[in-house]
Amino acid sequence: MNDVSDLTITVLRFGFLLLLWVLIFSIVAAMRRDLMIGKKAATGVPTARQMRRNPNLAEATPPPVKQQARQLVVTEGPLKGRTIPLAASPILLGRAQEATLVLEDDYASGRHARLFPQGTRWFIEDLGSTNGTYLADQQLTRALPVEIGVPVRIGKTVIELRP
Amino acid sequence: MTKTDGAPKPRRNIELLLLLLALSVGIGANALVGVDQEKAFDSDFWFQSSLLAVAALLFHVVLRLRAKYADPVILPLVVALNGLGLAMIHRLDGPDSETGNDQLRWTLVAMAVAVAVIWFLKDHRILRRFTYISLAVSALLLLLPLIPGISAGEILGARVWIRLGPWTFQPGEIAKITLAIFFAGYLSSNRDLILLAGRKIGPLQFPRFKDMGPMITAWLVSIGVLIFQRDLGSSVLFFGLFIVMIYVATSRVSWVVIGVGLILGGGFVASRVFSHVGLRIDGWLNAFTPEVYDRQFGGSLQIVQGLFGMASGGLVGTGLGQGSPNTVPFANSDMIIASFGEELGLIGLFAIVLMYLLLFTRGFRAALGTRDAFGKLLACGLSFAIALQCFVVIGGVTRLIPLTGLTTPFLAAGGSSLLANWIIVGLLLMISHTARSPVDTTPLPPGTETDTRQAVPAIPGQPGSPAPPANHANPD
Numbered sequence: 001m002n003d004v005s006d007l008t009i010t011v012l013r014f015g016f017l018l019l020l021w022v023l024i025f026s027i028v029a030a031m032r033r034d035l036m037i038g039k040k041a042a043t044g045v046p047t048a049r050q051m052r053r054n055p056n057l058a059e060a061t062p063p064p065v066k067q068q069a070r071q072l073v074v075t076e077g078p079l080k081g082r083t084i085p086l087a088a089s090p091i092l093l094g095r096a097q098e099a100t101l102v103l104e105d106d107y108a109s110g111r112h113a114r115l116f117p118q119g120t121r122w123f124i125e126d127l128g129s130t131n132g133t134y135l136a137d138q139q140l141t142r143a144l145p146v147e148i149g150v151p152v153r154i155g156k157t158v159i160e161l162r163p
Numbered sequence: 164m165t166k167t168d169g170a171p172k173p174r175r176n177i178e179l180l181l182l183l184l185a186l187s188v189g190i191g192a193n194a195l196v197g198v199d200q201e202k203a204f205d206s207d208f209w210f211q212s213s214l215l216a217v218a219a220l221l222f223h224v225v226l227r228l229r230a231k232y233a234d235p236v237i238l239p240l241v242v243a244l245n246g247l248g249l250a251m252i253h254r255l256d257g258p259d260s261e262t263g264n265d266q267l268r269w270t271l272v273a274m275a276v277a278v279a280v281i282w283f284l285k286d287h288r289i290l291r292r293f294t295y296i297s298l299a300v301s302a303l304l305l306l307l308p309l310i311p312g313i314s315a316g317e318i319l320g321a322r323v324w325i326r327l328g329p330w331t332f333q334p335g336e337i338a339k340i341t342l343a344i345f346f347a348g349y350l351s352s353n354r355d356l357i358l359l360a361g362r363k364i365g366p367l368q369f370p371r372f373k374d375m376g377p378m379i380t381a382w383l384v385s386i387g388v389l390i391f392q393r394d395l396g397s398s399v400l401f402f403g404l405f406i407v408m409i410y411v412a413t414s415r416v417s418w419v420v421i422g423v424g425l426i427l428g429g430g431f432v433a434s435r436v437f438s439h440v441g442l443r444i445d446g447w448l449n450a451f452t453p454e455v456y457d458r459q460f461g462g463s464l465q466i467v468q469g470l471f472g473m474a475s476g477g478l479v480g481t482g483l484g485q486g487s488p489n490t491v492p493f494a495n496s497d498m499i500i501a502s503f504g505e506e507l508g509l510i511g512l513f514a515i516v517l518m519y520l521l522l523f524t525r526g527f528r529a530a531l532g533t534r535d536a537f538g539k540l541l542a543c544g545l546s547f548a549i550a551l552q553c554f555v556v557i558g559g560v561t562r563l564i565p566l567t568g569l570t571t572p573f574l575a576a577g578g579s580s581l582l583a584n585w586i587i588v589g590l591l592l593m594i595s596h597t598a599r600s601p602v603d604t605t606p607l608p609p610g611t612e613t614d615t616r617q618a619v620p621a622i623p624g625q626p627g628s629p630a631p632p633a634n635h636a637n638p639d
Contacts, residue, residue, distance in 0.1 A: 012195055013482035017507065019191060020514040023184050023243055027236045027521055030177050096355055110355065111536060128288050128535050 069122055069148050069161035072115070077157030078104045086161070090116035093154055094127070107131050107155025113140075115152075121145045122161060124152055131155055174235040175227050181239035182223055186216050189246015195483040196254035211253075211267055215246060218274045225278050229285075230596035234529060237595065240522045241573060241588050245270055245581075247515065248574035251502055254484055255495040262495055262576050269578035276582060277589035287593045291537045294348030297341040298381055304334035304341065305388040321568060322392045335397050336570075336583035339548050340590070342381065343404060347540035349377055350412040354536065358413050378409070395433070395440055396555055396567035402426060403551045408544045412536075447565035465492045466559075466566050469501030473512075473561075480508025495576045497568065500560045516557065519572070523550040526591050532598025542594045545587045 072091065074082040084091065084101055091100040094112035103112065109129035116123055125143035126133040133140045134153040151158045190212040197208060219242045226233050249270065253263030284290070290297075308314050308322050315324035315331045324331045350357070357370040382405050386398055406422030433440040446463035449455045450470075455463050468491040476486060488494045488502035495502070504512045526546020530539045549572050556575075559566035570580035 009198065009482060009485070012198065013485070014479065016188075016191055016195055016483065017479065017510050017514070019184075019188055020507070020511060023181070023188050023239075024514055024517050024521070026181055026184055027240065030174075030181060030236055031521075031525075097359065110352065114534070128291075128537075 068120065069146075069163060071162050072101070073160050073162050074101075075151065075158045075160050076153075077155070079157060083162075086117075086122070088117055090114055093159075094129075101159075103154060103157050105155040105157045108157065112154050113152075115146065116143075121147075129154070173227075173231040175223070175231065178226070178235035178238060179223060181236060182219055182242060185239040185243035186219055186246065188243045189215060189250060192247050192250035192483055193253060196250050198484060211249070211264075214267065214271065215242075215249065218271050222274055222278055225281060226592065229281050230592055232596045232600035233592040234525050234595035234599065237522065237525050237588060237592055240518050240525070241585075244515070244518055244522075244573040247503070248499065248571075248576075250483070251499055251506075251574070252495045252576045254506075255489060255502065257489075265578070266576050266581070269581045272578070273582040273585035277585040280586055280589035281593060284590075284593060287538055287541065287590060287597065288535055290344050290541070291348045291351070294345055294352075295377075297344040297348070298377065301338045301341040301345060301381070302384045302388075304338040305384065305392075307334045308392060309388070321394045323394045323397070330578070333577070333579035335392075335394065336579040337586075339397075339400060339404065340545070340583060340586055342401060343408070343541060343544035343548060345381060346378070346405065346408040347537050347544055350408060351536035351540055354412045357409075358415075378405070381405070390433075390437075393437070393439055394568060395443065396569035399426065399555060399567065400548065400551055400569060402429075404544055404548055407547045407551075408540055411543045412540055443565045443567065447562060450562060465498060466562060468492070469498045469504075469560050470562060472501050473504035476505035476508045478509050480504075480506050480511055482506060496570065497556075497566070497575070498560060499571055499575045500557050503574075504560075515574075516553070519550070519553045522546070525595070529591055529595035529598050533594050534598075538594050538597065542591060545590055549584065549587065 069086055071086055072084045074080055079101070082101070092111060092114055093099060093101050093103060093108075094110050095103055095105065095108050096110040099111065109127070109131070111127045112129040113133045114125050114127055116125070122145070123143045124133065124135060124140065124146050126140040131154075135144055135146065136150050137153075146152060146161055148161050148163055151160055193208060193212060197205075219238070222238060222242075226238065249263065249266055252266045256263045307325050313325045313327075314322060315326040316322065318324055318331075323333050323335050325334055326332075353374060356374045382402070386402060390398065402422070402425070406418055410416075410418045410422075430440070430444075434444045435441065442458075442460070446455055446458075446466065450463040450467050452463075456467055457464075472486065472488055472491055475481065480486070483506050486502075486505040488498075488505050491498045491501055500512070500515075503515055507514070523546050526542055526549070530542035530546070533539055533542065552569050552572050555564070555567055555569045556571045558564040559569075570577050572584045573581065
């Protein structure tokens with residue numbers, strides 16, 4: 001007990017408290033960026049700085065000029081004929097009341113699928129539905145772009161994007 | 164997999180850096196503890212430190228392989244807390260007690276189980292299929308300590324342990340995970356029914372009984388069994404979990420009002436009916452009365468000694484290994500916060516509390532980021548369970564609320580609690596992985612569905628995506 005001087009122990013004592021707080025501040029610093037919900041992060045469009053860093057990004061991203069989808073049409077199922085204008089916000093499809101398109105379809109889940117814009121295209125993503133979402137007869141396993149006129153089937157309901 | 168720089172980054176290297184810092188906190192604490200006990204850098208110390216470091220780094224490697232986008236600060240936080248706990252338990256060990264080594268062994272087992280959860284459970288949504296099975300498992304786990312034969316009998320006034328060969332285990336710790344899975348699964352599928360169907364009485368809307376049936380059963384099972392097991396802390400924990408998850412799912416403040424009312428009413432009734440609850444409350448209110456302090460059972464000696472210990476620690480503490488936290492009964496489990504308060508002082512204790520707070524916010528961040536209702540509810544419930552445990556324990560030790568027998572997550576000596584909390588960390592890491600991994604928006608090359616199905620993470624997700632706040636449909 002006596003071979004370590006009091007001074008060393010005091011230094012170590014305060015050093016350890018300092019270390020504890022260094023850890024906390026590093027963690028907060030690491031989280032700082034993550035705490036912000038930026039619009040850029042949401043859409044995945046590279047920032048100006050990122051484009052400056054690797055110029056090929058800027059060239060890779062110019063969106064193909066195509067006809068824009070302007071509305072969503074239900075072509076089959078209980079809601080046949082219903083149209084929904086497409087804005088810039090994502091669309092939730094399902095039986096839940098908060099869904100943008102409330103499907104009165106026994107084969108649809110509460111929160112079945114999500115249709116969201118990214119760049120100039122719309123993507124469909126299954127939200128873990130029981131019966132699955134089919135894009136042109138292929139079951140979705142990840143988010144996929146929906147082209148105009150390609151049928152998306154949810155239960156007995158089929159929807160399409162129209163210009 | 165990331166095609167653009169704008170996509171979220173895995174940030175595993177930051178995790179590695181923070182992990183090394185966290186390990187230096189844990190190992191540094193262990194070294195400091197030994198400095199004045201002449202056993203600072205003996206072979207035991209090196210063996211224990213390297214085991215902890217290797218286990219933490221292996222965990223990190225598994226995250227790199229399996230959950231690349233998992234939150235980078237959860238693991239360092241937990242490793243730092245666990246390391247601090249190990250050091251303090253090691254420091255409090257007498258010459259012939261082995262609690263420190265037991266705790267290290269349990270830490271390794273718990274980390275291995277958490278790794279297994281991450282490795283084999285590729286998608287947390289699989290758990291949703293086990294909604295009702297987890298209710299049954301919770302009930303079974305809570306009933307186990309009452310069954311003669313495997314019950315370890317009444318230890319310290321509570322029947323919550325079972326005996327498995329040479330070990331004792333507290334199945335209630337695991338039950339909080341299975342109950343959270345049940346609540347999340349049930350509420351995510353029946354939320355709309357609970358929310359919309361039902362009668363309105365005054366300002367409060369009551370759901371139909373048949374929609375609430377399973378929830379009430381779950382609540383009755385947990386509370387009823389816990390009354391028979393005389394474990395007040397767990398009963399508060401389960402009830403709090405129940406209230407919070409139903410509040411998060413329905414966003415109705417009335418649940419919180421009802422819940423707090425029931426806790427206060429139930430506490431009042433329990434303090435009259437059960438002598439041990441009454442003694443706890445008496446020991447809290449009249450802690451400094453000599454007759455309460457000297458009482459043989461349910462006295463306030465423990466809590467008052469803890470307060471004296473923290474007072475002697477003051478602002479900067481006596482230094483690790485320099486104080487005398489051993490005078491407090493159960494200094495390495497129930498009262499480990501008081502031990503830290505004495506040796507690290509207010510500054511160190513605040514650091515620990517902040518670590519818990521950060522861990523809790525990361526759990527909620529994962530809940531916000533993930534887009535399936537089940538994952539949201541599960542992450543909320545699990546991180547809230549950790550937060551509530553901290554509140555109940557630290558509040559009890561600092562005499563804000565009556566002291567109850569809950570464990571301080573990751574710090575306190577006790578294998579079952581450590582195991583359960585590491586499993587929670589594994590689940591939170593999984594959920595944060597799905598929350599932060601980018602949406603894969605590259606078109607599917609024709610004829611390669613089977614390949615991509617393996618290569619792509621189970622659920623594409625993206626933080627900060629403009630997803631509608633799924634759990635707050637119509638706040639009123």
